[in-house]
Amino acid sequence: MNDQASLRHLWEVLVKLDEVAVADLTLELLDREVEPVEILTTCEQALTSIGEKYEDGEYFISGLIMAGEMMSRITELLTPHLVIPEADILRGRILIGTIEGDIHDLGKNIAGALLSAHGFQVLDLGVDVSATDFVKEALIFKPEIIGLSALLGSCFPALSKTITRLKEMRGMTKIPAIFISGAQITDEHRKLYGADFQAASAFDTVRLCEKIIRRGLGD
Ligand code: B12
The missing domain is CATH 1.10.1240.10 (Methionine synthase domain)
Structure with missing residues (x-):
């Protein structure tokens, strides 16, 4: 075969x-x-x-x-x-987690493993993470990028709330880029909820994060 x-x-x-x-x-x-x-x-x-x-x-x-x-x-x-040879170069900090009410974690875990394999320091908050916990951990970890995983349509209000709270936090710490991902997530959701980026796959995510770190948010 x-x-x-x-x-x-x-x-x-x-x-x-x-x-x-x-x-x-x-x-x-x-x-x-x-x-x-x-x-x-x-x-x-x-x-x-x-x-x-x-x-x-x-x-x-x-x-x-x-x-x-x-x-x-x-x-x-x-x-x-998945490990690449130059993975020992630290490329940046990324905070990831699945939003409140949602326990799907396979995609997030794959993305986390791939990002670590490409030299990012990844802090994974797990599943069913509240907006408050995302903000609390972001203030401590000070990531350059925050990745939110969301698969359940019924939890999209929690996705919206989390993005709003994280954007409010930008006044308090270094500005992290916020991106969203998950099987049902499209660019329309990104626009609707005000995230900075949307990643279609784990491999997309790595390319996107490399680009964000290289150029900075907004370039
Ligand atoms: C496996 C599965 C489950 C498993 C999850 C196991 C686990 N440990 O994750 C279990 C059995 C727990 C489950 C439960 C439920 N599920 Co479910 N589940 C699925 C299924 C079949 C696959 C999801 C998956 O893992 N895909 C594979 C991964 C690799 O893909 P991915 O998540 O998209 O991730 C990729 C990218 O999106 C990206 N990515 C994703 N997340 C992140 C995060 C970050 C930070 C980054 C960087 C990148 C990234 O990278 C990944 C790799 O390329 C989907 C069907 C589907 N089309 O997705 C339904 C699906 C998501 N489930 C669904 C439903 C309805 C449920 C339940 C409500 C069922 C029930 N009646 O109880 C519960 C909800 C539980 C809850 N509160 O969350 C619906 C959601 C419909 C909707 N629009 O809301 C779907 C779409 C099935 C369907 N067609 O009806 N489910």
Whole structure:
């Protein structure tokens, strides 16, 4: 099987929630030196399909939980392959977390691992983080960038509140750039809630953060 056919196969076994085949195939693809970004993109597409099956009533919450566990395992396998040689150069501090009411953390964890692998100092506040806690930790950690993860539409009011509170904080400390990310998040949300940037994927995030640190906010 060539790489594209194997990636397609990975998509199929992930959508079927076949845990053993998913782990075996991920290891096989890594052995064949297929780029982690391709594996990750395939998995994100498979998770979108699983989400659709959940919406259609074909899968239940147990399906989402299994998908989450499989994705965690894939992240573990991919993480050692994400490190770049010059990662020991400290590029900046980034505070990340999932907004209040939302416990989705796979995307945030992948982005955190990738940012660390690229030399950023990452402080991850975890999931279900209140606006108050984001502000409190930002005042202590003094990040150049704050990344908010949000997947649940019902929690977007909390996303809006968090961005507003973080922007108010700008008068008190060095101005951090605020960006938002998550499967449902688009540039429209960025404009609506007043974030500085929107990142479509973990790899996008790294490029974006490198650019923000190099040029500073607003350039
Ligand atoms: C797995 C999953 C779960 C797992 C999460 C496990 C975990 N540890 O995260 C569990 C079972 C807990 C779960 C629960 C629920 N879920 Co859910 N879940 C999903 C699913 C299938 C995949 C999400 C995922 O991990 N994707 C893979 C990652 C890698 O992608 P990603 O998050 O987009 O992240 C990438 C980028 O966005 C970016 N990124 C993301 N975050 C961040 C953060 C930072 C700082 C940075 C830098 C970058 C970054 O980088 C990542 C890598 O490229 C999605 C479907 C979908 N389309 O996303 C539904 C989905 C998000 N869930 C949904 C729902 C409804 C729920 C529940 C309400 C179900 C229920 N009835 O209980 C609960 C809510 C729980 C809560 N309070 O949060 C809906 C949301 C619909 C909506 N519009 O609001 C979705 C879209 C499914 C659907 N189509 O209906 N879920």
